[in-house]
Amino acid sequence: MDKIRLLGRQTSGNVQKVIWMLEELGAPYVREDYGRQFGNTQTSEYLALNPNAKVPTVIDGDLTIWESNTILRYLAATRGAQLTGATPGEATEVERWMDWLLGAVNAPYLTLFKESKLAPEERTAAYGAASKEMDNLLAIAEAHMEGKEFAALGKLTIADIALAPVLKRCMGFDIERKPTPNLDRWMESLLNREGFQVALGERQSTNAAAA
Known part of the structure; x- marks a missing residue:
């Protein structure tokens, strides 16, 4: 599988959920700093990915997912049934x-x-x-x-x-x-x-x- 892109700041509790899940799964990923303090969640490019202008957003191949609990469910369904x-x-x-x-x-x-x-x-x-x-x-x-x-x-x-x-x-x-x-x-x-x-x-x- 392609390396997952995780867009979100390390200090967000909702981003931390996803980081932890990816670590437990051993799934290759890259985390990129996104958040209000970085001034990049209100851009047209980010809003096209996540209309809520919040983090996290996950990009897995051609699929874009937002809402942290939905991301956890997706990762469990695709990589971590256990x-x-x-x-x-x-x-x-x-x-x-x-x-x-x-x-x-x-x-x-x-x-x-x-x-x-x-x-x-x-x-x-x-x-x-x-x-x-x-x-x-x-x-x-x-x-x-x-x-x-x-x-x-x-x-x-x-x-x-x-x-x-x-x-x-x-x-x-x-x-x-x-x-x-x-x-x-x-x-x-x-x-x-x-x-x-x-x-x-x-x-x-x-x-x-x-x-």
């Missing part, structure tokens, strides 16, 4: 957590991400509301992870790969929240994986080519 369910029923156990991430976690996460950059006295009421919502969401994940090593099927799947880069940030926000020993244990285990370390920029890839 990272998803073997049956439609098993797939629901994996993909429900990917949809939960987008449908439930994403909105309070974005609020906390933006307002955490402000001084405490500058934060709005939305920050407090998002903090309470995030505490409840992390409690859901905490209860699910009791006695489990992975989010689904007893093995690493695209559920873990989708969740971990974002939940790592959620767990690091300066908010009041209940203890999450099960989530802490899960995260610590995943942080020992080389692919996740590469995604976070803590280790050099031996799989990715220079842009």
Whole structure:
């Protein structure tokens, strides 16, 4: 297969998902810096690839894909069946957590991400509301992870790969929240994986080519 082009900045949680997936698969790829800070996601060329002007975008041969969870599903379907369910029923156990991430976690996460950059006295009421919502969401994940090593099927799947880069940030926000020993244990285990370390920029890839 052709080398995959991954367009997106290293520091994006959604780009980190894709980097980690590619590293786990050992799929040849090249990552190119794209994002608002590079001034290249509003160009006509990029908008023709991704009309949302966001990252990541993946180019695999003649195919262009955007939306990070869709990219993970595509890579699992084409290169990594072991990272998803073997049956439609098993797939629901994996993909429900990917949809939960987008449908439930994403909105309070974005609020906390933006307002955490402000001084405490500058934060709005939305920050407090998002903090309470995030505490409840992390409690859901905490209860699910009791006695489990992975989010689904007893093995690493695209559920873990989708969740971990974002939940790592959620767990690091300066908010009041209940203890999450099960989530802490899960995260610590995943942080020992080389692919996740590469995604976070803590280790050099031996799989990715220079842009």
